[in-house]
Amino acid sequence: xxxxxxxxxxxxxxxxxxxxxxxxxxxxxxxxxxxxxxxxxxxxxxxxxxxxxxxxxxxxxxxxxxxxxxxxxxxxxxxxxxxxxxxxxxxxxxxxxxxxxxxxxxxxxxxx
Amino acid sequence: xxxxxxxxxxxxxxxxxxxxxxxxxxxxxxxxxxxxxxxxxxxxxxxxxxxxxxxxxxxxxxxxxxxxxxxxxxxxxxxxxxxxxxxxxxxxxxxxxxxxxxxxxxxxxxx
Numbered sequence: 661x662x663x664x665x666x667x668x669x670x671x672x673x674x675x676x677x678x679x680x681x682x683x684x685x686x687x688x689x690x691x692x693x694x695x696x697x698x699x700x701x702x703x704x705x706x707x708x709x710x711x712x713x714x715x716x717x718x719x720x721x722x723x724x725x726x727x728x729x730x731x732x733x734x735x736x737x738x739x740x741x742x743x744x745x746x747x748x749x750x751x752x753x754x755x756x757x758x759x760x761x762x763x764x765x766x767x768x769x770x771x772x
Numbered sequence: 773x774x775x776x777x778x779x780x781x782x783x784x785x786x787x788x789x790x791x792x793x794x795x796x797x798x799x800x801x802x803x804x805x806x807x808x809x810x811x812x813x814x815x816x817x818x819x820x821x822x823x824x825x826x827x828x829x830x831x832x833x834x835x836x837x838x839x840x841x842x843x844x845x846x847x848x849x850x851x852x853x854x855x856x857x858x859x860x861x862x863x864x865x866x867x868x869x870x871x872x873x874x875x876x877x878x879x880x881x882x883x
Contacts, residue, residue: 702875703860708870760820763807765813766814766815
């Protein structure tokens, strides 16, 4: 199976700044997901994206977060105004909605 | 939502030893996956195993769906097996699907 790739691998930003995390390239998959893992904790679901629409989002995914596929292949997660507690590893995953999900290598976001 | 419990939370082994990692879940599921998180933080797919038994080299997994648990077996452990092992489950509800993770089992294999 082709891997999911994510960029950047590590991003440092100041509190209040906007960040965009990218999941590239993706092809021929209908389901995309973003998960978050705060250091030392379990992986948590943020949002699922099906057929170019959000299909489900968690309580974590508030108005500061948004997702889109701007060019039909890249899948992005935007955090509008970062907070210290947004520091975490963010994983993109792909799936078919029926079988297993495959995870990208993650983007480590550090908010200072 | 579904609850996922993994045990033991921490495990220390001597190289060459065998181990069993357990995952209990609170509801029927359509998907169960085991992951290994390496020191770089990457989640490596080990098994997709909603039911039955699978083997891949020194690793094998068994899921007993009717009793809501899964086991991951590591035989002849190596230091490279160290890391965190996550179990994650998914229950399909129409167009919505998401994995719910356990808290993980931290495995340390000593030379």
